[in-house]
Amino acid sequence: MRRGLATAAVVVALLGVAVGAELRLGRVQRADPLGRELLYLPSPEVLKVVSVGNPGLAADIFYMWSIQYYSLFEPHERFLYLEPVYNLITDLDPLYFDAYRIGALIMQIQTGGDQRQLQETVQRLFDKGLANLPTSWELAEAAAWDMYMRFRDRRQALRYAEVAAARAGAPARIKRMVGVWRDSEKVWTADDSIAYWRQAVEEAVDAYDRKMSLSKLYDAVAARDRETLDPVLGYLREDLGRCPASWDEVVRRGALVSVPLDYVGNPYGIDPERCELVPLKKISDQ
């Protein structure tokens, strides 16, 4: 009994020494000029061999490590290694959606440095993901919003939104998002916009989608009408020295043959201060 207790005491004491030594070792400052933690990032080829048929597991391990390693949200040069880290993970498991999505999110934490370069890095990761996950509209939508919200790059946002909208199973809201962004970026003509929204109304998947698409179709038609009618109002203001009070007056003065009607057949209004066409937009679902 006494012997057993003595043995246990020795074991506990030795464990205490080991733990104490480990604690002390943790406090010792050592030179790390090359960033030892990330110095040996193995190649995916090597890891595939080492994982003996489990590259997905190797990807998981690196992914979990990256989540822990990069979860301290402070600018640091270690973020420079993010692209190789996530390239490694996605080379090991090219179908790993989270690695693309979360990798891009972590990359975007950096607020300093060359933001243009950072955006290109994020885009490279997204593009790789979109190539490897050809059915994922979710990743393309995430890329679109990241470009829009984080980098304020609406052209790239639109590009990714178009990719998302073109993929099977993409919800109607993404298709509407594409139309809205194309309108706001003015990358198409008014007629293109009308044709797009008309098709969206025809292909609406539910009442809400139809209502929203109809609203956008109304706006597209009004935008086209504005392009032709605002110059007429401008001409009359120059001529009269004031803005016409109504479209009836415009017709009376011979500038138009009839009162212009909006998409649903109601007359437009006129903003007297800016002397511009005002759509009244009273849409009832037809």
Place this chain on the structure above:
Amino acid sequence: MRAIRAIAANTFREAIRDRILYLFVGFALALVVSTKLFGMLTVGDEAKIVKDIGLASIQFFSMLIAVMMSMLLVSREVDSRTVFIILAKPVRRWQFLVGKYLGLVAIVAANLVFITLVLAVMVLAYTGQWDPMLFFAAAMTLLEMLVLAAFAILFAVLTRPILGSLMTLAVFVVGHTSAELWLLTRQLPGTLTRGLVAVVYYLIPNLERFNFRTEVVHGLPIPPAAVGWAVVYAIAFAAVALVLAALRFRSKDLR
């Protein structure tokens, strides 16, 4: 056939009482159950991590069971001289080996079913979805073990247990990387060199042929031909190893 069945049943009973088996099964279960902890370390799809770790554990521990048990089961019989008692009966040497092999495969299969069931329940608990494809992945792992256990029996007959274990482990590692040899044949100059490397490739079992874990984890389609030919490949390779083992065992001096 009766002799083989009796030896297989006896091997199964013997193996199931072995403490080393419970050690491996215990580790595998601990790893499968602890997958939730790993899942907590991630952001996103926890189920992927749970399945990846679970299926890798199943493969790894099945390999350990197949390698260690096959070595122990054969060498124990020889070392304890019980093999003479068995062979004194109307049992041929090859029947003894095949019986041992089938008993071993049965124990590996039983463990595979048990651990996979635990993994499936874990996945059900985390995701609320029953994933029968996990059992498919486990079945394909069993095919891999079929080949590996046959090699383990061959090495158990050829050499000492420790060396045999190491050689079987080498087959496991090389078997998972042999596809690189095939790639090498495209890079090498000269028809003869390429032919030699191709021969080496065909002599080593390509264990990646039984690896459907990526398809199962990501829910990808699995070509039936890949499964069907994998079954043929496993049976053929295991048979080759067993025939070689039987040939060596026939003339082996057991004293």
